[in-house]
Amino acid sequence: MLMQTSTLPLKPFRRGKVRDVYEVDADRLLLVATDRVSAFDVVMGETIPYKGAVLTQITAWWLRQLEDRIAHHMLSADIAEIVREVPSLRDHQDELAGRAMLARRSTVFPIECVVRGYISGSAWKEYREAGTLAGEPLAKGLRESDRLNPPIFSPATKADEGHDENITIDKMRSLIGDADARELERLSREVYESGRRIAAERGIIIADTKFEFGRVPTTGREGAGKVILVDEVLTPDSSRFWPADRYEPGHGQPSFDKQPLRDYLDAEKRAGRWDGNYPPPRLPKEVIEATSARYLDIYRRLTGHTLDPDDRH
Numbered sequence: 223m224l225m226q227t228s229t230l231p232l233k234p235f236r237r238g239k240v241r242d243v244y245e246v247d248a249d250r251l252l253l254v255a256t257d258r259v260s261a262f263d264v265v266m267g268e269t270i271p272y273k274g275a276v277l278t279q280i281t282a283w284w285l286r287q288l289e290d291r292i293a294h295h296m297l298s299a300d301i302a303e304i305v306r307e308v309p310s311l312r313d314h315q316d317e318l319a320g321r322a323m324l325a326r327r328s329t330v331f332p333i334e335c336v337v338r339g340y341i342s343g344s345a346w347k348e349y350r351e352a353g354t355l356a357g358e359p360l361a362k363g364l365r366e367s368d369r370l371n372p373p374i375f376s377p378a379t380k381a382d383e384g385h386d387e388n389i390t391i392d393k394m395r396s397l398i399g400d401a402d403a404r405e406l407e408r409l410s411r412e413v414y415e416s417g418r419r420i421a422a423e424r425g426i427i428i429a430d431t432k433f434e435f436g437r438v439p440t441t442g443r444e445g446a447g448k449v450i451l452v453d454e455v456l457t458p459d460s461s462r463f464w465p466a467d468r469y470e471p472g473h474g475q476p477s478f479d480k481q482p483l484r485d486y487l488d489a490e491k492r493a494g495r496w497d498g499n500y501p502p503p504r505l506p507k508e509v510i511e512a513t514s515a516r517y518l519d520i521y522r523r524l525t526g527h528t529l530d531p532d533d534r535h
């Protein structure tokens with residue numbers, strides 16, 4: 223079942239570009255990944271079949287892989303279990319199947335914890351222009367898409383509007399304090415390193431990624447005050463996934479997921495039919511289907527299973 227926007231009998235907490243978040247109670251949130259897709263920071267008018275379920279189930283899969291290493295916010299991503307916990311969602315079971323996650327509510331640190339294992343995107347642009355990354359000097363002679371060893375931790379602030387802003391580690395310390403800054407960097411590196419190793423075994427390069435962390439409120443019953451990994455984790459929306467068999471430094475790499483969409487939008491721009499702002503052009507059926515197939519393919523390659531989003535157990 224496709225979803226552009228959700229309407230649930232719960233109190234809205236936040237509506238992001240892709241996800242609708244609701245309050246369940248003082249300790250829990252429901253995160254709903256819709257099928258919305260954004261490219262070049264613009265949300266498209268069309269939805270991508272299965273995208274929401276792919277994002278939620280990839281996060282759930284990673285959190286199960288990483289369970290021994292990191293405390294996280296997931297309580298359940300299984301719709302039958304979620305409905306048992308939150309009976310008011312009973313009538314929404316079909317539309318929520320696969321895409322909903324019941325999570326521990328936390329106070330999210332206002333920092334995007336970016337880890338880069340390869341130099342690409344805005345990092346490549348800054349390096350090419352200034353030889354630095356987030357203001358810190360980098361080794362000379364790097365090529366676009368080169369592997370970075372060790373990976374680089376480059377935090378950004380979470381901007382409510384527009385683009386996130388890269389900040390230095392000193393700036394991060396001044397925002398959240400030394401101890402938390404150190405802890406978030408340590409956890410980010412650990413999760414990224416584990417994730418990139420597991421993905422590599424499956425032919426996928428995770429070039430870079432972004433994590434969010436939160437603190438469990440001290441009023442909470444369990445694990446009060448603890449830092450936990452929240453939000454989406456190592457998904458194609460929060461990370462750059464590259465097919466390892468086509469990796470070749472020296473230029474940009476094809477992305478696993480949104481390439482058909484990006485190619486189409488680039489062509490529309492070149493033809494003068496789109497200026498890159500809202501409203502986006504209408505997407506042809508082939509582009510929607512090709513993008514959906516990419517998301518399903520990533521899920522299958524990573525987990526070794528075919529996603530069955532209509533499976534309600």
Ligand SMILES: Nc1ncnc2c1ncn2[C@@H]1O[C@H](COP(=O)(O)OP(=O)(O)O)[C@@H](O)[C@H]1O
Pocket residue numbers: 236237238239240241242243251253295325326327328329330434436452453454
């Ligand atoms: N466990 C959690 N506790 C509190 N907030 C969370 C938790 N997990 C995710 N969030 C927040 O929910 C929102 C998810 O919506 P999303 O569509 O990703 O928004 P955005 O467009 O800001 O990326 C983010 O603001 C994220 O910080």
Ligand SMILES: [Mg+2]
Pocket residue numbers: 238453
């Ligand atoms: Mg987000």
